[in-house]
Amino acid sequence: MNTTTLTVQSCGNGKFRLGVNTNDSSTIFQKRYRKVVLKIEKNRVIDTETTCGPPNDKEVLKNKKCKKGYDLYAKKIDQWIKSNHFHCYRERQPTKIEFQIIKSNSTIILKFTGNTRNNRCKCYN
Numbered sequence: 001m002n003t004t005t006l007t008v009q010s011c012g013n014g015k016f017r018l019g020v021n022t023n024d025s026s027t028i029f030q031k032r033y034r035k036v037v038l039k040i041e042k043n044r045v046i047d048t049e050t051t052c053g054p055p056n057d058k059e060v061l062k063n064k065k066c067k068k069g070y071d072l073y074a075k076k077i078d079q080w081i082k083s084n085h086f087h088c089y090r091e092r093q094p095t096k097i098e099f100q101i102i103k104s105n106s107t108i109i110l111k112f113t114g115n116t117r118n119n120r121c122k123c124y125n
Contacts, residue, residue: 001100003113004028008086008095009071016081017073018097020050025069028101029108036072038099039111040080048074089118 006018020029029036029050038046050070081087086095095118099110 003098003100004110005096005098006072006110008081008089008097010087011073011078015078016087017071018077018081019071020069022069025050029070032070034070035107037107037109038072038077039109041112046074046076046080048072048077086116086118 004020004024006020009017009019011017032050032052034050036048036050038048040046049072051073052068052071086097089095095116098113098115100113102109102111
């Protein structure tokens with residue numbers, strides 16, 4: 001089973017997104033605006049796409065000159081992060097969430113495995 005670990009990141013204004021590391025950005029997602037479907041529960045999915053991150057330049061990605069990977073953001077992702085308290089973590093120790101990778105043509109499906117690493121703080125907003 002191929003997996004990837006996404007990191008909970010603040011977008012500012014109390015909103016959160018999922019960050020993709022630079023290696024997975026270049027090897028799995030490969031470009032901005034790639035369609036991604038998050039299967040977060042048995043009958044619950046969130047449609048999104050890769051945003052931000054490295055430029056769509058194969059030479060830059062090949063030479064690994066990028067310091068930032070792609071992000072996945074949607075209002076429903078923010079709500080899911082908050083409803084599961086994944087946004088509650090100690091400073092500089094964000095929650096890591098594991099997903100199984102399933103590719104379907106040009107769409108990448110990420111299925112939540114239920115595995116997380118979190119150093120929770122005392123906030124449960």
